[in-house]
Amino acid sequence: MNRMSLPEKLSINKYELDEGHPHIVVNTEVCSAVCKTKACLFVCPAGVYSEQEGKIIADWAGCVECGTCKAACPTEALSWEYPRGGFGVIYRYG
Amino acid sequence: MEEKFDVIIVGAGLAGSAAAYRLAQEGLEVVLIERGPYPGAKNLSGGVLYGRVLNDLIPEYWKDAPIERYITNQRVAFITEQAFFNIDFKNQVFSQTPYNAVSVLRGKFDRWLGEKAEEAGAMLVPGIRVDKVLIEDRRAVGVVAGDEDMRADVIIAADGANSFLAQQVGLRGRFETGHLAVGVKELIGLPRETIEERFNLTGDEGVAYGVVGFATRGVAGGGFLYTNKESISVGLVMHLDELIETGVKPAEVIEDFLAHPMVAPLIRGGKLLEYGAHLVPEGGLAMMPRLAMDGMLVTGDAAGLSVNNGFVVRGMDLAIASGVAAAEAVLEAKKKNDFSAQGLSAYQRLMDESFAMKDMRTYAGAPAFMKNDRLYEAYPEMLVSLMTQIYHHDGAPKQHLVPMVMKSIKESKLSLFDLAVDGLKGARSL
Numbered sequence: 001m002n003r004m005s006l007p008e009k010l011s012i013n014k015y016e017l018d019e020g021h022p023h024i025v026v027n028t029e030v031c032s033a034v035c036k037t038k039a040c041l042f043v044c045p046a047g048v049y050s051e052q053e054g055k056i057i058a059d060w061a062g063c064v065e066c067g068t069c070k071a072a073c074p075t076e077a078l079s080w081e082y083p084r085g086g087f088g089v090i091y092r093y094g
Numbered sequence: 095m096e097e098k099f100d101v102i103i104v105g106a107g108l109a110g111s112a113a114a115y116r117l118a119q120e121g122l123e124v125v126l127i128e129r130g131p132y133p134g135a136k137n138l139s140g141g142v143l144y145g146r147v148l149n150d151l152i153p154e155y156w157k158d159a160p161i162e163r164y165i166t167n168q169r170v171a172f173i174t175e176q177a178f179f180n181i182d183f184k185n186q187v188f189s190q191t192p193y194n195a196v197s198v199l200r201g202k203f204d205r206w207l208g209e210k211a212e213e214a215g216a217m218l219v220p221g222i223r224v225d226k227v228l229i230e231d232r233r234a235v236g237v238v239a240g241d242e243d244m245r246a247d248v249i250i251a252a253d254g255a256n257s258f259l260a261q262q263v264g265l266r267g268r269f270e271t272g273h274l275a276v277g278v279k280e281l282i283g284l285p286r287e288t289i290e291e292r293f294n295l296t297g298d299e300g301v302a303y304g305v306v307g308f309a310t311r312g313v314a315g316g317g318f319l320y321t322n323k324e325s326i327s328v329g330l331v332m333h334l335d336e337l338i339e340t341g342v343k344p345a346e347v348i349e350d351f352l353a354h355p356m357v358a359p360l361i362r363g364g365k366l367l368e369y370g371a372h373l374v375p376e377g378g379l380a381m382m383p384r385l386a387m388d389g390m391l392v393t394g395d396a397a398g399l400s401v402n403n404g405f406v407v408r409g410m411d412l413a414i415a416s417g418v419a420a421a422e423a424v425l426e427a428k429k430k431n432d433f434s435a436q437g438l439s440a441y442q443r444l445m446d447e448s449f450a451m452k453d454m455r456t457y458a459g460a461p462a463f464m465k466n467d468r469l470y471e472a473y474p475e476m477l478v479s480l481m482t483q484i485y486h487h488d489g490a491p492k493q494h495l496v497p498m499v500m501k502s503i504k505e506s507k508l509s510l511f512d513l514a515v516d517g518l519k520g521a522r523s524l
Binding site: 001003004009012016037039043044046047065068081084085086089090091092093 | 204239256
């Protein structure tokens, strides 16, 4: 198999995007003040999180809703809930 | 006056739909709420289902259900960066119905079970996210979804590994990262004939690989590879606490796993069909929440039901068992018209009597045993070193097996003491 980038892989998935309703909100003040591990940046299997100018940004559209980030976040800085009913990732195979 | 149901089940995965099916069979008014647009849309497993328990609920389910292949070949692979050592076990007994194990894809399989529940009379409501359990006088009396309340005598939380509902009502606390694993999986499409030729399969036979070693970069966990009809499920499961400690990225190591000399030829020419991830409750008995409160029961992944003894990874069969046990408990409670924790206590009793809790207890020590670095680095290296000494002829004179074994132990930085301790612990916990 040809090597694929993570965004390429995610682009194959089916999503129903709930525009204007992010299901992940990062309290960046808590992150900067308290968090040293910033585990969300590497544990997320969908690479949702990145750090830009010292702030954690969540590109929530590609989220596969596993909940790993929330479990790994040591500071409760992540407000993470499931997308509204019918929205988010839709596994055709699973 | 708003309508009140007998039971509201949150989550149409295997636990939820099994419970709904059983309750609807007995004529109860059951609402099965699913946040995805159809059952299975949010669900992901490896996924091998040890299907005996489903056959008890729906006899000869495999004739009707969208199963992929029945697993005839069980393989364990120990891998290092360059090498792999497989143990391949095939028994024709595994071809007999009811199949011992089948590979499934949850997007199809859960959809089927949800439909079975619906046919039995349950009201399936997809596309609705339950926000919380409605509590009155410390008793679960319904659920809240958006600005709508729905009431029932009993709420069954079958809302998956994250179970926000069990957490909300205090049946469980915040997760410990040591009790969770991250599963990441790619589904790779290949023609049916290619899969059958490549894996030496006849017809609908299938293979399940468990992979120990280099794949997880020393992080506790393992790899898997299962054959479906026209695709291969391949992925990794890694303990969250160790991912956080080491900084290993699941999204990167799965890419390396696909390129590993054991995996690459098996998926060559394949096309990625889907990429997914899921939390796995790997903590075993130690992470199980309380299973019941007044008006509410917790089932499946939400109840932390999974078994991983290194050879076999299970969760779906335990989920179905818990869904059925929860349904039976509700039926008993209904006879007495007592839906308190006491009235629903048959759930815990039925679970304790079933294989599900017995296996959870048998393997209670397995999660601790798995947190041993030697399993993922030293032992695969030892095996590979030994096999290399046996087969590699480089002009140096050969030695007998005992000195070869001693050399491979030494090279992998193991001691005889490690071997004795791990052997004993393994024999006790697996």
